Amino acid sequence: MxxxxxxxxxxxxxxxxxxxxxxxxxxxxxxxxxxxxxxxxxxxxxxxxxxxxxxxxxxxxxxxxxxxxxxxxxxxxxxxRHRKPNEIRIKQRFYTDSVELYIDLERCFDCELCQLVCEKEAAQHEGSLAVDKEKCCLCGLCVPFCPSGAIRLLVNGEEKNLLLE
Incomplete structure (x- = not known):
């Protein structure tokens, strides 16, 4: 065939x-x-x-x-599924919007602020940052608190700060 x-x-x-x-x-x-x-x-x-x-x-x-x-x-x-191992990507597709949390592990210096502000306890630091994809609700609360800019939230492929918008 x-x-x-x-x-x-x-x-x-x-x-x-x-x-x-x-x-x-x-x-x-x-x-x-x-x-x-x-x-x-x-x-x-x-x-x-x-x-x-x-x-x-x-x-x-x-x-x-x-x-x-x-x-x-x-x-x-x-x-x-073929991205670099030094990235974490969590994405949820909606009919009109796509929301993606992007964390650049090379920029993260383990300050643990994301863990402190995450109400869902999705961010964890055990030697390096890990995110429980089942717990993360893609709220973006961690984004403005990240001093290194390692965490970004993308809505429809565009960077957003949902706390300011």
């Missing part, structure tokens, strides 16, 4: 090329692949790419923009 998917706009070989192809498709072409009766992208991702999780995430999606958001989020997440 071929791992390629051919569309009017060209050959799709992986998720980034699928995202690019969907962006360039008009609605009529998209609905030729995804409609109430079928989802060719689901079948291709499942059968050719063997990405069962992603396939399940898009199986019932019928709208072009919703499909794009899900594919882009999945691809971004796969990149996150």
């Amino acid at each position: 071929s791992s390629h998917f051919i569309t009017k706009t060209g050959e799709i070989t992986d998720i980034p090329s699928l995202i690019k192809a969907i962006k360039s498709m008009d609605d009529a072409e998209f609905h030729g692949y995804v409609n109430e009766n079928k989802n060719d992208f689901y079948n291709w991702i499942l059968d050719s790419l063997k990405q069962e999780r992603l396939a399940r995430r898009i199986r019932n999606l019928k709208l072009k923009q919703t499909m794009l958001k899900e594919l882009e989020a999945w691809f971004e997440g796969s990149l996150e």
Whole structure:
């Protein structure tokens, strides 16, 4: 079975090329692949790419923009898993917003202020800073108290200080 998917706009070989192809498709072409009766992208991702999780995430999606958001989020997440070990990233996706707490461990000098102000007790210092991702609620309270600027809060990819806004 071929791992390629051919569309009017060209050959799709992986998720980034699928995202690019969907962006360039008009609605009529998209609905030729995804409609109430079928989802060719689901079948291709499942059968050719063997990405069962992603396939399940898009199986019932019928709208072009919703499909794009899900594919882009999945691809971004796969990149996150390959980041440097001296970073901590916690991200929550919402329908309209994305909130991400970013901590640069190289800038952190273990002052422990984030641990003192964290109401959820998510920040812990045991030799170096660690964050319990299950406890962190992405409130951003730790950001303005970090003297080294190691902690940043990004909303939709833009740096924010939620205490001032």
